[in-house]
Amino acid sequence: MFEQLGLIGCGLMGGSFALAMKRAGLVKRVVGYSKSPSxxxxxxxxxxIDVEAPSALLAVSGADVVLLAVPVAATEATFKAIRHLVTNSMLIMDVGSTKREVVDAARRVLRDHIGSFVPAHPITGKELSGVEHADPDLYHGKQVILTPIEKTQTAHLKRAQALWEGLGCHVQQMAPDSHDAAFAAVSHLPHLLAFALIHAIDGQAHGKDFLGLAGPGFRDFTRIAASDPKVWRDILLSNRVELVEQAKMFQxxxxxxxxxxxxGAGEKLEEMIAQASQVRAQWHMGRKK
Amino acid sequence: MFEQLGLIGCGLMGGSFALAMKRAGLVKRVVGYSKSPSxxxxxxxxxxIDVEAPSALLAVSGADVVLLAVPVAATEATFKAIRHLVTNSMLIMDVGSTKREVVDAARRVLRDHIGSFVPAHPITGKELSGVEHADPDLYHGKQVILTPIEKTQTAHLKRAQALWEGLGCHVQQMAPDSHDAAFAAVSHLPHLLAFALIHAIDGQAHGKDFLGLAGPGFRDFTRIAASDPKVWRDILLSNRVELVEQAKMFQxxxxxxxxxxxxGAGEKLEEMIAQASQVRAQWHMGRKK
Structure with missing residues (x-):
């Protein structure tokens, strides 16, 4: 389907994408670049990857599909680094967890080539980062949200959809702003709560002892607190407006x-717990209700 | 090791205990009672269970070991129901997630027989309640906290320890108050946060759509929000003093x-996330640090 993937960022997300594309027979050659040469x-x-590129720009050279798998805060600089080789026939995507900032950066930098860019957010991840944890199954069976804008080329949007479906993903489209509100609620705020909980416990006199007593509920609740600090700093900063809105409702x-x-208002308390418990018990990942 | 277990409360915790005791060959006969005859x-x-008892009192009759597996709020009423058949040679335990209230109830009701009572908190559970989900492996490999008081008979404490170890548990002792502070931090507050998050999302105009987009991070973070409402109402009420303290530090x-x-204070934000991430990455269930 594609001749050459230009991969910018060879970490967990980018590396897993390259492995999945190859395994699915969707690309012949992968040229990769990461900020860190090692x-x-x-x-x-x-x-x-098959070939190491010495720069982001050279990773794009000759590619018919480009994936930016960099922290959201690095998106604009990456667009700037590659814009001189971006063409209208090239499909460019990202994997960022927030979309309004990414779309704004693309508008500012890509200008006439903005139609090549299909903003993408695959809903997957691991609490372990780095290419060592790259996994061809990371995307399989997961949802991918595409957030096209009015200038996105329909042909590229269709190719993007086909590509992700070829990796076994369920694809849906949303406006960038709706995407950011939704993920502030179901992902960014939960991460913030998990970070804050660990912080609060660790800061107590007997915090370390308390942690030694924690069980499987705590294990699952705080799994996301082990996520990559740089990635999550960027996400929380990038989506701060929606995050603060969601935090207010949570509070x-x-x-x-x-x-x-x-x-001691047990009856009303039980009612609120019962409502939450029922909603969560009926929830299934990837099913719209 | 024991002749007859008197089981009061045949739900998930009680039922799993009976199955585990039988499988380990630690008890010959189980006489059970639940509030609901069905x-x-x-x-x-x-x-x-082997025999249905028509009352809590009759479940205790002839038992050499008694387990109260009822919601913590029902503990005092259960002690009152059985106290006329409690003897000093009988080992009595509970499985409550809070201990100060339970110990206070035992002091008030059991009086001269308080020495028979060894308060216990096995750190295990499922988000599914009821005897249908009883599982002989529920306790295996898990921690059990015993919170003896000054009047607890040493012989009973030793028997309790041996019993739980016989089920494959790791046993440790704590004071009731320390136990309650620790579990407010690592269990009760996380449950409250999970309930509140679901509540906040579900109450929004597009909340149902947002939930349809949630991924594996959300799934694990909110697993405990599906817990039993009555059980958790009782726990949150019973441990409200410590819970409020922990909530303040979390806030x-x-x-x-x-x-x-x-x-936009990215550097300091990343520092806090990195600290939380490191603590969580180094944490392993059941390991004291």
Whole structure:
């Protein structure tokens, strides 16, 4: 389907994408670039990429599909680094967890070539980062959100959809702003809560002892707290407006429940728990309700 | 090791305990009672208990070991129901997730027989309740906290320790108050946060759509939000003092991080995330640090 993938960022997301594309027979050759030369070399040694590019620009040269798998804060600089070789026939995508900032950067930098860019957010990940954890199954069966804008070329949008479906993904489209509100609620705020909980416990006199007593509920609840700090700093900063909105709504629910517990209002407290419990019990990943 | 287990409460925790005791050859006969006659009948049909008792009192009759596997709020009433048949040679335990209230209830009701009671908290569970989900492996490899008081008989404490070890558990002792502070931090507050998050999302105009987009991070973070409402109402009420303390410390961390995101203080934000990420990455369940 594609001749050459230009991969910018050979970490967990980028490396897994390259492996999945190759396994699915969707690309013949992968030219990769990472900011750290040792990562690029490692990726080539592992067979994740075929050729090391000495710059982001040269990774794009000759590619018919380009994936930016860099932290969202690095997106604009990456667009700038590659724009002189971007063509209208080239499909360019990213994998960023926030979309409004990415789309704004693309508008500013790519200008006349903005139609080549199809913003993408595959909903997957691991709490372990780096090319060492690259996994051809990372995308399989997962959802991918595409957030096209009015200038996105329909042909590229269709190729992008076919590509992700070829990797076993369920694809849907949303506006960038709706995407960011939704993921502030179901991903960015939960990460922030998990970070804050660990922080609060670790900062206590007996915090280390407390952690030694924690069980499987805690293990699952805090799994995302082990996520990559740079990636998550960027996501939280990039989506701060929606994050703060979601945090306010969360605080209202939390304060309400705490107040019910403090005042011994068991009946009303049980009602709120029962509602949450029912919603969560009926939820299944990837199913729209 | 024991002749007869008197099981009061044949749900997930009680039923799993009976199955585990039988499989380990630690008890010959299980006499069970549940508030709901259909649960007791179901437990007998499933082979979880051998004999149905028509009352809590009669479940205790002739037992050399008694397990109260009832919601913490029902503990005092259960002690009152059985106290006329409690003897000093009988080992009595509970499985409650909070311990100060349970110990206070035992002191008030059991009086001279308080020495028979060894308060226990096995750190295990499932988000599915009821005897249908009883599982002989529920306790295996898990931690059990015993919170003896000054009047607890040493002989009973030793028997309790041997019993749980016989089920494959790691046993440790703590004071009831320390236990409650620790579990407010690593269990009760996380449950409250998970309930509040689901509540906040579900209450939004597009909340149902947002939930349809949630991925594996959300799945694990909110797994505990599907927990049993009555059980968790009781736990949150029972441990409200420690819970509020832990919530205050959590709020300070959360507000701090949100403020850093809002003001674009990326460096300091990354530092806090990195600290949390490192603590969580180095944490392993059941290992004291």
């Amino acid at each position: 990562t690029t070399e490692r990726a080539r040694q592992m067979g994740v 209202r629910s939390l304060m309400n429940m705490l107040h019910l517990a403090e005042t | 649960t007791t009948e179901r437990a007998r049909q499933m082979g979880v 300070r961390s959360l507000m701090n991080m949100l403020h850093l995101a809002e003001t």
